[in-house]
Amino acid sequence: MSSSNKTGSSPLIFILTGIPSLPTSSYWMALPLCCLYLLMLLGNCTLLWMIKTDHSLHTPMYYFLSMLSVADLGLSLSTLPTMLAIFWFESTSLRFEACIVQMYFIHSFSAIESGVLVAMAFDRFVAICYPLRYASVLTSSLIMKVGGAIFMRGICVVLPVALLIKNMPFCRPRVLSHSFCLHQDMLRLVCGDVRVNSLYGLTAVIVTKGLDSLTILLSYMMIIRAILSIVSQEAQAKAFSTCISHLCAVLIFYIPLIGLSIIHRFGKHLPPLTHTLLADAYLLVPPVLNPLVYSWKTKQIRRRLLRAGFHRGIHC
Numbered sequence: 001m002s003s004s005n006k007t008g009s010s011p012l013i014f015i016l017t018g019i020p021s022l023p024t025s026s027y028w029m030a031l032p033l034c035c036l037y038l039l040m041l042l043g044n045c046t047l048l049w050m051i052k053t054d055h056s057l058h059t060p061m062y063y064f065l066s067m068l069s070v071a072d073l074g075l076s077l078s079t080l081p082t083m084l085a086i087f088w089f090e091s092t093s094l095r096f097e098a099c100i101v102q103m104y105f106i107h108s109f110s111a112i113e114s115g116v117l118v119a120m121a122f123d124r125f126v127a128i129c130y131p132l133r134y135a136s137v138l139t140s141s142l143i144m145k146v147g148g149a150i151f152m153r154g155i156c157v158v159l160p161v162a163l164l165i166k167n168m169p170f171c172r173p174r175v176l177s178h179s180f181c182l183h184q185d186m187l188r189l190v191c192g193d194v195r196v197n198s199l200y201g202l203t204a205v206i207v208t209k210g211l212d213s214l215t216i217l218l219s220y221m222m223i224i225r226a227i228l229s230i231v232s233q234e235a236q237a238k239a240f241s242t243c244i245s246h247l248c249a250v251l252i253f254y255i256p257l258i259g260l261s262i263i264h265r266f267g268k269h270l271p272p273l274t275h276t277l278l279a280d281a282y283l284l285v286p287p288v289l290n291p292l293v294y295s296w297k298t299k300q301i302r303r304r305l306l307r308a309g310f311h312r313g314i315h316c
Helices: 027-053 060-089 096-129 131-137 140-166 183-187 195-228 233-241 244-266 272-297 299-315
Strands: 013-015 093-095
Touching (some): 060 096, 096 244, 183 195
Antiparallel strands (some): 013 093
């Protein structure tokens, strides 16, 4: 049985799913979720505040880090309303228009984050392979243009995905597999030919995350070659240590993404809980861990945090 979202008096409603085998209203699940969102907000807002107020952090690496924090905030805040509505208020229904908007923002910010990780890989490549030209290559003008291009790409590439699915008829029951709206999940409920949607969706993934991951891989191949050409082992270790935070951010972002893509294609026999946990990890783990990783591995940020804590202790 199908219904079109263009006609009919009643609005088109989707039913979101919490965690399989868990009651919809589960405070022991809602409380950790709130803590994760609070930690994400605190970590990313603190990073943005420090980068804005500390002039020693006004360098290309930290400008890109601030873009990563903005993408992380956008990605998390896109899922926040429905996640908390399900576990706090037992509200599992979502109108079609709201679902489309949420899907658009989730995929847009995900593409933006992937693009920022590429820009950060380029920053590390120039810093290690061409250190004397670093300041002349990565100028403020170039960083603004790169940032603008990354955000415009995320906005424009995902827009046709939302427009294509907007006019499709959907089958009943319209029950989604996650606590938020994803393109693959919504496409599964379409009653009609989805070849154009699937083809464009695959093209968008290849153009963004596919090319981005390949670019990051090539960047690190050249970085490793440059590091291995350094004679001093101490200098090698110091050069590689500047890349650890970025490598962690790349792994935190791409491992859940690759796992989720593989499971969507080949893991239909796996229990629903596996799909749910991987999707939640893909959208929640990077925004929470990225500020922690950069605060732990980056000396300037760590010193600034310690200094701020010291001053607060004196005032107390």
